[in-house]
Amino acid sequence: MTTTSATTAAIAVEEHALAHNYHPLSVVVATAEGAWVTDVDGKRYLDCLAAYSAVNFGHSNPRLIAAAKAQLDRVTLTSRAFHNDQLGPFADALATLLGKEMVLPMNTGAEAVESAIKVARAWGYRVKGVPEGRAKIIVMDGNFHGRTTTIISFSNDPEARADFGPYTPGFTSVPYGDIDAVAAAIDDDTVAVLVEPIQGEAGVVVPPAEFLPALRALATDRRVLMIADEIQSGLGRTGSTVSCDLVGVVPDLYLLGKALGGGIVPVSAVVGDASVLGVLRPGEHGSTFGGNPLAAAVGLEVVSMLSTGEFQERASVLGAHLRSSLEGLIGSGVVEVRGAGLWAGIDIDPALASGRAVCEALMERGVLAKDTHGSTIRLAPPLVVTAEELDWAVEQLRAVLASF
CATH class of the missing domain: 3.40.640.10 (Type I PLP-dependent aspartate aminotransferase-like (Major domain))
Structure with missing residues (x-):
């Protein structure tokens, strides 16, 4: 995994000053918008975790930012x-x-x-x-x-x-x-x-x-x-x-x-x-x-x-699209796919790679995801993600699995 001096310096400050209760991937996010985040070196990543669903409506959602700014005053x-x-x-x-x-x-x-x-x-x-x-x-x-x-x-x-x-x-x-x-x-x-x-x-x-x-x-x-x-x-x-x-x-x-x-x-x-x-x-x-x-x-x-149902509908339609794409990876390094809406759990063949290793390789290809319990990775992109972005993320996963 390659890290730049800016990334290395930022991580070094965190590791010195923070309690070590997390083991984050080696990416240092500086800005974010919609379904994408940008690191301290200007590299963009598709956020497929959305802060464990805390960012369902996308980073810097204009309506939510406007509501917060108005109240701040x-x-x-x-x-x-x-x-x-x-x-x-x-x-x-x-x-x-x-x-x-x-x-x-x-x-x-x-x-x-x-x-x-x-x-x-x-x-x-x-x-x-x-x-x-x-x-x-x-x-x-x-x-x-x-x-x-x-x-x-x-x-x-x-x-x-x-x-x-x-x-x-x-x-x-x-x-x-x-x-x-x-x-x-x-x-x-x-x-x-x-x-x-x-x-x-x-x-x-x-x-x-x-x-x-x-x-x-x-x-x-x-x-x-x-x-x-x-x-x-x-x-x-x-x-x-x-x-x-x-x-x-x-x-x-x-x-x-x-x-x-x-x-x-x-x-x-x-x-x-x-x-x-x-x-x-x-x-x-x-x-x-x-x-x-x-x-x-x-x-x-x-x-x-x-209240409009728009985001629920997006999650339902795009989730079905994502699930179908992920199921196409079963037998090619993926053992099982589970989920509902835009939320997927993907069991990686433990003989192939750990979930952590897959997530690190995905990060190198511009996709951020999170592992859990050894060989499982989770995808939960913001609900503003597009079908094309999801297809691209699945292709990155396909390439990662093939590389192992």
Whole structure:
């Protein structure tokens, strides 16, 4: 891999000053627009990661930049000690988009997950009548919901979990997509089931088509909350507003993040009905930055852009095109292709190359992607990408695989 002096110098500063909790590719991005980024040496790359779906609407999207700039000149932060004129319209629009009644605004995806855990436990004690201190939440093997201490307590990924104990109790993990295992795990103390409708970090793993509808029915029957983590899969990525829409399922709580901030500011939210989110009382949960005017102004514009269905349609049509092209690589270094909309998990033959090696080779050819779990790479380009750009990216992957 070739690196220039500018790239080498920039990386050296990062490695000296930053904690080594990431292992990024050797590209130093300086500017970005649409589906493309440009490094410190002026080389352009097609961004096929979109910051793990945080940049669904493209880098420097004009509508989102305009909304942010307009708000910057007005007020950016008040804290929730006071009202602000952007938060109410944002919350109302987001709740309407998802057919719910209430929004709990936060900042990061992990905060949304932590908030939902607290809400589910409070609902269990105050509404369902679970004895204090015994609330249990069912989670899925292979899950990824964030990096906080509580969240990694129910991860079974050694890299996320090892050496960070003692772990938070109250969680039971079952095989992803196995409705019988979920049913067997539910007892009188169970307050919720937390699920990614599509597991992103695991490699864009799509459950059996009947799993989420069966889970919804089971949760209703056994009086437990269904919580859908749509932080990566939501807001247009899978060809629908949220991926639960693909199978006609409405959870009790949606968890949103990443793309909700338009790639400009961190914005997350728990979205549900008053019968669930209404359990929170003043002073029990909060965030200084959650729901700030700048975040709300950008989030409101994101909701407005999604309300037309244009981005969902693009993801659906272009996703089918991408999937067909990628499946043509099966047998030529690719073992399996999974995904929905503009989100694909590609299993590389481990005898050929690691996912990291493939991503490094793609970078040399002007395509940025991310590996996971050894031999899998993920593609999640901004939804503004074109069919021609996708075709070019697949051709670069074909060439990389042939080179190995």
